[in-house]
Amino acid sequence: MVSSVNASESIISVLVAESCAMSCELMAAALERNGSGLAVVASATDTSEVINSYVTAAPDICIVGANLKDGVSSGFKATRELRSQSSDARVILLLDVEQPQTVVDAFRAGAVGVFSREEPFEVLCKSILKVHEGQFWIINRQIQYLVDSLKDSPPAITDAKGTQLLTKREQGLVHLVAEGRTNKEISRELNLSEHTVRNYLFRIFNKLGTSNRLELALYAINHGQTMREGTGDRS
Structure with a gap:
């Protein structure tokens, strides 16, 4: 379902995905009343509609509920599929209840922002603006969830074919970060000079296309595979 608002009349075009048409309409109306220059150009209620609507409407931002019509946690699936088809897709996942693992799973699925429905609506509008500017939307407690996840299961960062992108030394440094x-x-810890550590970090940032520690952590969550015995033997 496409709203009657023309994307050319607004700064930021938005796709809304919720579990039913009424929820989509209510969300669309609220976003457009906010006065932040948002135009809802498409809506969807299941994974296939999310993909098709994105291709048709080419929105700037996708707001995707965690649970769509095609099942519990289907919003995570929709986000993964959308990101696999278009790496430029910028998705904010809406969580009914914020729990550490669901936040980690959301970023692992490819979301660039996570928003809890327990937060004020004005904050959602702010998150859309920030994500549109190219930033991640993540609050302090969610950062801690990611840090804890990386501590518990340090990832082996790989490309789409499963090839490790970092050396053993670089992987160890990511774990410490x-x-x-x-x-x-x-x-x-590594018996290196601070200058050498900085050089390693810059090299890792360049390899992964990140620019700071937060982006590095998010990249590791999104592209990492849990390290197993023998992983990371490259020097």
Whole structure:
């Protein structure tokens, strides 16, 4: 279902995906009343509609509920499929209840923002604006969820074919970054100078297309595979 609002009349075009048409209409009306220059150009209620609507409407931002009409947690599936078809798709996942694992799963699915329905609606509008500017939308407690996840299961960062992108040393450094270590602490842990640690970080950022520690953690969550015995033997 496509709303009557013309995308050319607004700064930011939005696709809304919820579990039913009424929820889509209510969300669309609320977004457009907000006055933040948002135009809902398409809506969807299941995974296939999300993909088709994205291709047809080419929205700037996709707001996807965690549970669509095609099942519990189908919003995560829709996000994964959307991101696999278009790496430019910018998805904010709406969680009914925010739990550490669901936040991690949302970013792992490819979301660039996670929003809990327990938060004020104005914050959702703000998150859309920030994501449209090219930023991630993640609050402090969610960052901690990601850090804890990386501590528990340090990822082996791979490409689509499963090839490891980082050396064993670089992988170890990512693990320490995920633990929240400073450059000075990492230099002591690895017996390296701080200058060398910075060089390693810049090299990792360049390899992965990230620019800071938060983006690195999100990349690791999104592209990582849990390290198993023997993983990361490259020097």
